[in-house]
Amino acid sequence: MLQSIRNFISYWYFRYLLVTELYMVEKWERTMFHIVLFIVLSVLYIFNTTIMLSLVKLLTSNLFHGGDTLQRDKLVPVMQNSEL
């Protein structure tokens, strides 16, 4: 059972290496690539969760949480028009 899972993982790791051309590079290059990939992805993650998310929150909070009477006023005539 354990063996078959290990086989499965090693086979698909091999397939992954094939389609990314990592199969033919040296070991340290493979490791290097994975480290670089990991760094890029984690930087992206941090960027998204901290900066992007707060920015998006700031910009769109009005849309979702109302509080602004002006916006509601604008919506009303539109509703009436569509009923007509």
Add this chain to the structure above:
Amino acid sequence: MSGATLEAELYESSSKFLNGDVLASDKEIQHLKKTNGYRQDKYLNGHTLGHKPVERQKRTREVKEHFEPPTLIVAIMTHISFYILMFLGYLSQMLFPPKVIKETNRDGYRPMFDRFTAFYLRYVYRRIKDCWNYPICSVPGSEVVLKERVTNDNGWTFQFTGSKRKCLNLASYNYLGFSENTGPCSEHAIASLYKYGVTTGGTRQQNGTCEIHRQLERLMAEFLGVEDAITFGMGFATNALNIPALIAPGCLVISDEKNHASLIVGIRLSGATVKVFRHNNMKHLEKVLQEAIYYGQPKCATHTPWKKIVIIVEGVYSMEGTIVHLPQVIALKKKYKAYLYLDEAHSIGAMGRRGGGVVDYFGCDPKDIDILMGTFTKSFGSHGGYIAGTKEFISYLRQHSFASAHAWAMAPPLAAQIVSVLETLMGRDGTDEGRRRIEQLARNTRYVRLRLEQIGVIIHGCDDSPVVPILVYLYSKIAAMVRILIEHRIATVGVGYPATPLTQGRIRICLSAAHTKEQLDYALDVIEKVADELGLKYSRRPRDLTPIDYHKIKVYTEESL
């Protein structure tokens, strides 16, 4: 410019070059016009002397061409992984500069060697170099013995292990299986050694011509059904050195996109203008021809016609496995009065009921093709090249070609090998061996192509072409496949950039008449297994899984047309 004057001008300009006789006096031209069957109203096919107008071919073949583009996701993945490879290559070049010879004290000079080529060879090709340039130590017949080697530094250097490995040979251009060291052909070659020696020691024009060359040329002309032929010691040089003898600046060459390097070298040497048409695309060829005739030479006074227009195509394209649409090319050539140069390197011997190349395969008239070129390196198990055509044309080449004036004549044993192969193919040796081989090759080809289609890999080319490229796209997959197949004792060739576009790597299988069904079955079973393992079943076409009976495959009978 009206059509009539255009045609007249074309005729005038081409008649000057008839038989390459540039300085022909008016009188001679008049004479040629007469022998040409030249008629003012209908100028038919006048470039070949003494040749009747050709009726429509009864036996035309429909060539079925397989081409399956990769799915979008495969194409995208191929590109991304190529960039990964480049990134890692540049990274490792930067961190560990290669220990190769560097030019020093060269301040201010540009590097001598092309940067990208050097980079490509060191950081892409070097990593999988063990899949190519295998040293062999046997005749490359249906089986070949590879000398094993190992590398301890990722492909920079190799050491022999001393062991050998006998492999099924799917890598050689040994189409008819004449690459043997026993049998009547090699015996004839050996016997000629005692008569003529190893080499001629001279060019064809100076001391190099032996009786056997003449015999070979007569036989070749007869085999091809033309008037005369000339042979050279090397196939590449046949193209590279004869094209400049035929074409000069002011001529237009219309060349297929996938033409072999030797043709391209020849065209460049000649200094003619080149227009390239899309691979095997007759519509595009016609468009290029029309434009050439409408607009004439761009740099001259308005509408100066081209001195002559030459279409250069190959019979079987060795990287694509496709066959030229010869009947259509001939029709276009006649319509627009262009010359046709056909390179039959891979098709002579391998195609057609008599082994006469694509001309024979399509049942065309060999006299419709102005310049028939081919090599002896493939099907004939020898070396060298030939050009065949009309008597006048060949005499012109004998005098004016660089290859006949400055390149050594073909070695007599090689010529003897070709002579006996030709005799076998023509049935002059009193056996049925030639026909048997041609049919075996055709049957093997059909069988392997049908089976590969069932397996679900993408193969390119026509049903009858003995070169079968299996698309695998990625370098890693080329390397993995070649390595695994050698593990299983099958030798194949991987092809990548620069022989193919960057992201269209492929494994090429060359079939041979020497392969038996058992060998092919073994190879196909292994390929099926490997294709599953590596994920090569890219084809999205529906498959027909009815088992194929090898012995019932019809080749060169009326039904197989």
